[in-house]
Amino acid sequence: MSWPAPPLKWTGHVGPVRCVSYAPNGYRIVTGSYDKTIRVWDAESGAVVGEALEGHNGAVSSVAYSPDERYIISGSDDETIRIWDAETGDTVGNPLEGHTGEVLSVAYSPDGSHIISGSSDRTIRIWNAETGVAVASLEGHTRTVSSVAYSPDGQHIISGSDDSTIRLWDAETGATVGKPLEGHTSSVSSVAYSPNGRYIISGSADRTIRIWDAETGAAVGDSLKGHTRTVSSVAYSPDGRHILSGSDDFTIRIWDAETCTAIGKPLNGHTWWVRSVAYSPDGRHIISGSEDRTIRIWDAVTGAAVGNPLEGYPSSLSSVAYSPDGWHVISGSSDRTIRIWGAETGAAVGNPLKGHTSSVSSVAYSPNGSHITSGSSDCTIRIWDAETGVAVGNPLKGHTNSVSSVAYSPDGQHIISGSSDCTIRIWDAETGATVGNPLEGHTSSVSSVAYSPDGRHIISGSDDSTIRIWDAETSAVVGDPLEGHTYCVRSVAYSPDGRRIISGSDDSTIRIWDAGTGAPVSEPLEGHTGRVSSVAYSPDGRHIISGSEDRTIRIWDAKTGAEVGNALEGHTDSVSSVAYSRDGRRIISGSEDCTIRIWDAETGAAVSNPFSGATPDLNGWVRESEGGLLYWVTQDCRAGLYSPALLTIPLASCNRSISLDFNDFAFGTSWTEIFSDGFS
Numbered sequence: 001m002s003w004p005a006p007p008l009k010w011t012g013h014v015g016p017v018r019c020v021s022y023a024p025n026g027y028r029i030v031t032g033s034y035d036k037t038i039r040v041w042d043a044e045s046g047a048v049v050g051e052a053l054e055g056h057n058g059a060v061s062s063v064a065y066s067p068d069e070r071y072i073i074s075g076s077d078d079e080t081i082r083i084w085d086a087e088t089g090d091t092v093g094n095p096l097e098g099h100t101g102e103v104l105s106v107a108y109s110p111d112g113s114h115i116i117s118g119s120s121d122r123t124i125r126i127w128n129a130e131t132g133v134a135v136a137s138l139e140g141h142t143r144t145v146s147s148v149a150y151s152p153d154g155q156h157i158i159s160g161s162d163d164s165t166i167r168l169w170d171a172e173t174g175a176t177v178g179k180p181l182e183g184h185t186s187s188v189s190s191v192a193y194s195p196n197g198r199y200i201i202s203g204s205a206d207r208t209i210r211i212w213d214a215e216t217g218a219a220v221g222d223s224l225k226g227h228t229r230t231v232s233s234v235a236y237s238p239d240g241r242h243i244l245s246g247s248d249d250f251t252i253r254i255w256d257a258e259t260c261t262a263i264g265k266p267l268n269g270h271t272w273w274v275r276s277v278a279y280s281p282d283g284r285h286i287i288s289g290s291e292d293r294t295i296r297i298w299d300a301v302t303g304a305a306v307g308n309p310l311e312g313y314p315s316s317l318s319s320v321a322y323s324p325d326g327w328h329v330i331s332g333s334s335d336r337t338i339r340i341w342g343a344e345t346g347a348a349v350g351n352p353l354k355g356h357t358s359s360v361s362s363v364a365y366s367p368n369g370s371h372i373t374s375g376s377s378d379c380t381i382r383i384w385d386a387e388t389g390v391a392v393g394n395p396l397k398g399h400t401n402s403v404s405s406v407a408y409s410p411d412g413q414h415i416i417s418g419s420s421d422c423t424i425r426i427w428d429a430e431t432g433a434t435v436g437n438p439l440e441g442h443t444s445s446v447s448s449v450a451y452s453p454d455g456r457h458i459i460s461g462s463d464d465s466t467i468r469i470w471d472a473e474t475s476a477v478v479g480d481p482l483e484g485h486t487y488c489v490r491s492v493a494y495s496p497d498g499r500r501i502i503s504g505s506d507d508s509t510i511r512i513w514d515a516g517t518g519a520p521v522s523e524p525l526e527g528h529t530g531r532v533s534s535v536a537y538s539p540d541g542r543h544i545i546s547g548s549e550d551r552t553i554r555i556w557d558a559k560t561g562a563e564v565g566n567a568l569e570g571h572t573d574s575v576s577s578v579a580y581s582r583d584g585r586r587i588i589s590g591s592e593d594c595t596i597r598i599w600d601a602e603t604g605a606a607v608s609n610p611f612s613g614a615t616p617d618l619n620g621w622v623r624e625s626e627g628g629l630l631y632w633v634t635q636d637c638r639a640g641l642y643s644p645a646l647l648t649i650p651l652a653s654c655n656r657s658i659s660l661d662f663n664d665f666a667f668g669t670s671w672t673e674i675f676s677d678g679f680s
Contacts, residue, residue: 017289019276023065026281032060062105067112075103105147110154118145136174152197160188195240203231238283246274319362320577320590324369332360362405367412375403405448410455418446448491453498461489491534496541504532539584547575
């Protein structure tokens, strides 16, 4: 598997970038900065994913993903470690406190059960990743501990220090293993294990990189020399053949791990100290973070900068849904807005619905199509007038964490919501009042909720890997949890006849369950190579669709579980939401590539170009990509525009539209290129 080539340079932090790290699957990058924030980026497009993670009161020195990619940890100059939900950006639990100096390095154990941290208080601490409790404090260094890492098998810990030494520790007992590794003549700023665990590399303020035998502690070969200032970060390539180093001399260097010789010329481009470097999981790319406030991407083979500078940040789509009459599509986005689109034209209808103060994670139409409900990371649910886009009443408040899923009851009288606070709540759709007590039972975030077709039951899927069934009237749990998935359940849905339940999970499978007994009906549906984020039944119940982090949509035979046709491909990032049109002829998909796509449900062919956000500005002017004025649209015709070349304008007086072909249109000074000499 290979990962896509991202843009050359990313900007977004308002302070120097101090640390960078790839997610294990290679599709996300996390960065920490002196601006006290953590940012998550799409490794392909360079788009910022969600809002900046804020909470630290000092510079962020180190960041890392958990092995299962569910969490991000960060160490800060504020002397704390924080754990974040990688999907929502919410903090998980309280800060890990205990260090009495800046936390300069953090890392997960290979199995994700523990976290280690190195600090200017001269200690390394081991923490239980689930409870946040400190397990041990490793003491021995005489100065600041600047870097820590686990061995690939999780049995040992290494640490580098300003006392110029590297130490090895037993990860279970905390005891030192052998003598300190000595050879550097100045502070050790970075340490790392080789992928096979046989070697250790270290970078130092003495401007060199050294290789050590992990078992004996002996130096292997000569030190790697070439940098003219402090070597601040080192890393092995995934195959262990190369070593990467970043330096205060503004450059990145690649070295042959066997011969200890430099490969090619230094990678130049940063205008200030390079603080952190890392390889992509497939080894094809290198990422670097610098005091110049940018993140850069490089081709690991040629050393060339990859792509063009990133300009502007699109916003990923988290949820899509059809209106009951099939004429419109709604979408929720990380840009905090809900948008309405023409299902046939792809045109944006009206202005975005604004009111949420954080990412919109879920959207749904009322059964009669008159209202829209939305759930957000701001912990609230909002109700909107589907025709005017105006908010109806006040936000529905009660959840104490992000709202990840919302749905209407079949009769439209109630709304249900699932939240990262581990509960489901029922609301009166007319008054906004809560109905009864929260539904409690899940032990982790509730990712998805749905009503049964008769409205008598509610199902919920959770990060605790289970599905639960609830009595919609009494709020009581019905039967035991449905167990079988090995990771978080991201999406649940009922079959149209209410006899079956389907679920999609981070374990890359879809499961079908008997709604009456809770028993699995068949073997898991396998085919996706990434998390399954959304599932849905066709209106006739014959097919199931699923959207995945592997960027595809798949169609399955609901009776046999066999895949129908080829995967639907076209999205360039994770597919976060899928749905059928009411007549079953169309499928819509929303993706983190910031587009919505419509597909023919029978052939799997794309029906239209991806929806974009081209709309008139607030004054009615339509502009080209550089901002130049094209023409003005009257108020009654501003229902939306479809770009780039063919613009469709709905007519207010009838159910028709006019299409303007702009393929040969000239604007600005370009009109002189088609001006006829014979015309005056």
